[in-house]
Amino acid sequence: MSRITSQGTVIMIDDPAVAPVESTIASATKAKPCVITLTAAETPPVVGDIVVPRNTGWKSLDDRPLKVSAAALLAITLEDTDTTNEVAAIKTDADVPPAQIDIPDANGWVELCRSTFNLNAPAGATIDVTTLCDDAHRIVPGLPAIGTWTAAGFYDMADTAMFIARDAYRSGDTRMFDVRFRDGSGVTFMGTVNTFDLTLGINAAVANNIGGNVDGLVSFYKTPAPGFVPLSTPVKTVRGGAGSVPSSDARVPAPVSA
Numbered sequence: 001m002s003r004i005t006s007q008g009t010v011i012m013i014d015d016p017a018v019a020p021v022e023s024t025i026a027s028a029t030k031a032k033p034c035v036i037t038l039t040a041a042e043t044p045p046v047v048g049d050i051v052v053p054r055n056t057g058w059k060s061l062d063d064r065p066l067k068v069s070a071a072a073l074l075a076i077t078l079e080d081t082d083t084t085n086e087v088a089a090i091k092t093d094a095d096v097p098p099a100q101i102d103i104p105d106a107n108g109w110v111e112l113c114r115s116t117f118n119l120n121a122p123a124g125a126t127i128d129v130t131t132l133c134d135d136a137h138r139i140v141p142g143l144p145a146i147g148t149w150t151a152a153g154f155y156d157m158a159d160t161a162m163f164i165a166r167d168a169y170r171s172g173d174t175r176m177f178d179v180r181f182r183d184g185s186g187v188t189f190m191g192t193v194n195t196f197d198l199t200l201g202i203n204a205a206v207a208n209n210i211g212g213n214v215d216g217l218v219s220f221y222k223t224p225a226p227g228f229v230p231l232s233t234p235v236k237t238v239r240g241g242a243g244s245v246p247s248s249d250a251r252v253p254a255p256v257s258a
Contacts, residue, residue, distance in 0.1 A: 008182035011112045011151060013161050013175055018108035024093035024100045025056065026074070032082040034061065036101065038074045039093050047071050048226040050178060050188055051078070051101040057091040058083055065176050065188040067221035079221045106226075109178065112161035112210075114153035117179065119187065119218065121147045147214030149177070149191055155198060155206040165210045168193040174215050184224030190215040 023042035029035045036053070038044050045051055049068045053061040060083050069079035091099040125142030156162065168175045175193065180186040195211035224230065 004181055004183050010180045011114055011117055012109040012178040013112045013164055014104055015108050015110050018105050020102040020104045022100050024098050026092055028090040030083045030086055032084055034078050034081040034083040036076055044074050044076055045103045046226055048223050051103050053101050055097045056099045058086045064216050066219050067223050069223045079223055080219045110161040114151040116152045118150045150211035152209045155208045165193050166196055169196040184228050184230045185222045187218050187220050189218040
């Protein structure tokens with residue numbers, strides 16, 4: 001079993017000031033994973049993009065950020081999805097409002113540079129269905145508990161991502177997060193921001209802790225983002241001292257040969 005270090009992980013938050021591209025849905029499969037076909041008039045996303053289905057009528061997809069793991073013309077495969085239990089047909093571009101996917105713009109992601117990140121999924125509810133005829137307790141699982149996330153770092157007045165999170169704390173808006181590990185895999189989810197703390201102390205930097213709840217399911221993916229270069233070897237610095245940077249950074253696309 002392989003292990004990867006946390007160093008080199010990139011945490012992204014979506015910028016509400018950059019509108020996503022919208023593409024309407026023509027059909028979808030009831031499968032694991034789900035394949036969505038877009039309308040002919042739209043430009044599909046590419047492999048590695050994150051998309052968010054809207055107005056589909058399928059609870060397993062709606063408002064959930066999902067990674068595109070394969071794309072063939074207008075048909076895209078959504079990683080970590082299972083629509084086999086959906087009963088009704090998916091809504092389409094013919095419905096009002098039309099079913100669509102939102103495709104965040106490449107410039108719509110801002111890096112949230114943190115020192116620690118935690119994603120917690122507490123124990124879910126348990127429903128007791130024991131009767132007088134049973135010799136022992138019988139149980140069935142209830143809904144999963146509400147997940148939480150926290151990201152600790154430092155205050156920086158020029159940190160755009162930190163203030164996007166601060167604004168979400170004030171407004172109550174849900175934000176999209178993408179946590180990219182150094183090997184290109186990661187997790188993406190919708191989350192609220194209900195914690196925004198500043199901590200000061202003697203001989204200490206001004207610390208900032210952000211956190212909130214997970215809205216819906218967390219999507220796990222193996223497909224890297226477009227242009228993502230996995231950091232498969234330990235990080236080495238190209239300049240010493242404070243502010244040193246990796247010799248190969250997962251946030252920088254690989255050079256293209258002429």
